Amino acid sequence: MKQISERIFYCGILNPNLRVFDVVMRTDFGTSYNAYVVKGSGATAIIDAAHYSFSGLFLEELREALGGRQPDYLVVNHTEPDHSGAIAAMLEVWPGLTVVTNGVAAKYLRQMLSRDFSPRIVKDGDTLPLGDCGLRFLIAPFLHWPDSMMTWLPEEGTLFSCDVFGCHYCEQGVTDANVTYERDYQAAFRYYYDCIFGPFRPFVQKGLQKLESLDLQRICPSHGPVLTRGCKLESALDAYQQWSAPVEKADTTPQVPVFYCSAYGNTARIGRAVREGILEARPGAACALHDLTGCNMPAMGALLNQSDAFALGCLTINRDAVPPLWALLSHADAVNMPKRPCALFGSYGWSGEAFANIAARLQMLKCNVFEEQFRVNFVPSGEELAQARAFGRRFAERLP
């Protein structure tokens, strides 16, 4: 247990050995599941919980932080199971604990807990008195789930920010002044923003606007170090402001990357021809070819998300698109992908299911999928390569 301020105590769990989070995120520096106790003169609130696999240890940390007090409230800022997993165990110990959360989170929590509980539903700006201090709730949808909210404790100048301003970085010291490996922390902070909040830039901006009137002295996120004024708090705010700012495209060059996977070079050759066709119709376009095999996939994902349109060369193995194609689309920014023009091409051997499977995924992302697909059985002839160029040209002529 660590005391953060007069009324705030840390009761989170450190998990330094975690190397993959939620299947898709690298966690080279481990993580922490942060939770806090706020002790008012009249009532005690717990802010968030921990991953279910640490329920026993979390209860120990929590009891120590409570220091003999009975908790009155559990504030649930967000129901993703890395924070809500231990709630079931908490309600076993304290069945009278009042869960304080928003309506969306209460619905999710009911599904997760498989047990009855009586939540106190709060709306944006609602308050919860704790005696000589009180909590105010700031609903922050899509930061990063529909249920996300933040909790403000004005008497301590402290924002319990949920995942916002967090990162997967783990050290014994709870606060930013104790960060030993600055470069690693900064890398983890940026990577976390890119993975978790990058797709939600407009929502990040709205969330930041809600913080403008607050006298922020301390930010207690759900992962990673507590940020304090005079140390990392200001730079974290600046970074989020900068990273989420609307992109002013000084360069109006259309970005039309061509991605492909190719086992024997046939789809690659078609890709080169498609690119030539695109450039015939749009000579000023930035239209680079990118082989997805063995590539830096987050970088490819960034190119995909920054594109104005794209073409994708499909390779089928075992009646499906190959993993790098799926990996690329797993990086697609689902919020901003709708209406993005795209076209599919490639060589296939037996039946070519990759085309239909990838097209279905692109349609789910609400992309504007070019109604033609350019498919060649096995090796493209010279005539087929000319047709591929014409296909690329027709696709590019349709671009806005």
Ligand code: FEO
């Ligand atoms: Fe750390 Fe969105 O849970």
